[in-house]
Amino acid sequence: MRERRSGLRRNMLQVLTPDEEERKLAKSRAKSKSAKVSQSHMGYNNNTSAVKVQNQPVNQKLQSPASSKGERLQSVQKRLENGTVFEYKALREKDDSRFGPVMMCAKSRKHREKKKEMLLEGSRLIKDAVEAGSVLKMLFFSRVEALEDLPMDTLKVPIYKVQHHSLKLWSDLVTPPGVMGIFQIPNQGEISMERTDVIPVTLVCDNIRDPGNLGTIIRVGAAVGCERILCTKGCVDIWEPKVLRSGAGCHFRVPIINNLEWETVVSYFPAESMVCLADVGKVRQSKDYRSRLRVEDLRKLLEQSTSKGALDQGTLQASEDFDMDSGSNNEKTLYRDRHTLALFKRLQLPSNVYHQVDFSRTSSVLVVSNESEGPSPQAKKAVFDNYGQAVVVPMAMNVESLNNSVATGVILFEIKRQLTVKDKIDVEN
Template structure:
């Protein structure tokens, strides 16, 4: 009976081990052979060991307890326990392997994700040029097209206060004068490095395809860089090399051709003019065609656009003489003959316009004719003497008025010239030539005015030095 209880406890321990290991088949066999276990526990537990069963049966007949059988049972139970533990160890090791594999997979995923994040962060960190970050325009980005098309509208430029500049030279001049950039579109890093990067820290840098810039560019050979600036104010810009300027101002009166206006601005900057004043009838000074023709003159001298004649007088010095350009002089006959002074002509015939224009042949309404007659009556009372361009007319602070080729000079310009005791300045031409281009005439008169002003300044300096020397002696 003691051996039976001992075998039962051993079996229960083995059953518990097998149950814990997940072997359900052994528990089913235990339930099936419960009654057999009570009768023949050894044969039920070890059905294959016949010699062991016979030995146990012999011991039972002899009425003695077989220690060898008990030892064998113990060994067998130990074997079973070891097998159960091995199964547990194998399953545990498999679980550990699976866990390690999952850990490895997780680590691989984490490593891959981390590497991807590092690559992404590296890509973001690499999206800069010399430490200045920029963004790449994705396919279908409409910002360049939108800004360019809007910036070309005069209404938008005046309302939103934005201008469009194209080309490295023009953008560089704007940045050096203190203009505020908002957005810069460039095609390559080399194009951006041609600009002063330290002055683009507050601007948005956008890299776009060169084809996009070429599509929206006004230039024949695009340079790969377009910038949107805040509309500059002449009073807030600083202009370099102003020490070479002379007290000479250019007044553009009703100049409506963008190419002519840009050329006038370029000549004014080259002649060292003090400032340029534009009346309200002129084309917008920030028109792209004007910018291209001016070649950066907007950022080399002060330009005041859209002024009335009252505001024009406020921008001029108090002791200034205003002269007007006139092309209605007599033809040049010889080198010694000078044209005589003549009576004032109509406003449409003043300025650098053709004197043979068929203005009166155009059919107009009665109201327009009456207005023209009134203007002619007003101009008949004006008396402004004529003087050749190479005669002395720029001896003190001077302003030169150049009218457009279509409209000519206005009556207000003649009134200011008469009030300041100015002259009509004419350039003699051969009889076959009708008139000069307004921009060409402006360049001739401006450089002649600069020469005369420099001579006058040198003469006054010598006279002052002579007077000072005589007083000291």
């Protein structure tokens, strides 16, 4: 006879959205109601066995968690060390179904875009957002000490205390700061803070997929005083928690327009602006970066590619039909045509060292691309169409690459230095 082995089985953890939870509760209530009706029809209400069944704790689980939570959650007043008194509601471990779905929605890009909500973690980031005029909708904390730096007397939102291990489960940090806030995502390109020391520079992020790099680039752009920051569709979501943490509150200090197609990106370029592409390659100097040598550059590329047999017939025809001075009637088509993009993918733009370029003559547009993949064909086309060039940051000791956020900082502060020197000379004259 085969011996049956017994062992422990771990139940699967199920995470429900608020809608799914409500449907599950409705099912439980309907099942409970039908069970009571069947008992009454069978005459169980008149005997002692029915009393025992009704008094069993298992029936309490069939009650609505929403109603039971509403009865159990009592407001608690707490005084901080600075004398501020605030009210909160404590969520016990079995009440954390309120906390989990909120965190799950805040960490999902689909739900963030649908509900227009973002998650900020840490008192410093939450304080910066509140001071910048962002709308706080809900606050969770596990330690009262984490609230000392926040303006608790001015926060008129629901505040909940949760178990520390629950907050740690949803935190991206090894040591959670003990406080999380749900904020409303601001409208595209809008900020509430009054800006000063703005320079005429538009920063374009092209396919930046690393959250840390994009957050740092936004931080650099805000510190320099860029007029605006544009992010293409290939970039990571700017409201992703890791991007927000790397940005250190600078999302609320500079206008950011997110998720743009390239034909929309170029519409934000100021007229007669200098369009440059941040690069770490070799210097390919040209006599005048605004000279109309674009057709010749394309012909050289055509000759090189034809000898290597790299371009197909459609791409060859696209290069022959490409008219630089036609007014760009088919701009949207050209930014999506694969033959045209294949041509620009191999195009070598003229370039100069960043400190040898005169940025003080007009407004500037700086395109920063993906560190590993390099600039996209659309980015090269945008620079090429505006008589632009690549701006190179030279490196010693045969270092091959440089972090794109570092290169962005070097070039942007050089632009600001040149503009500051020009303003000083103009004042003296």
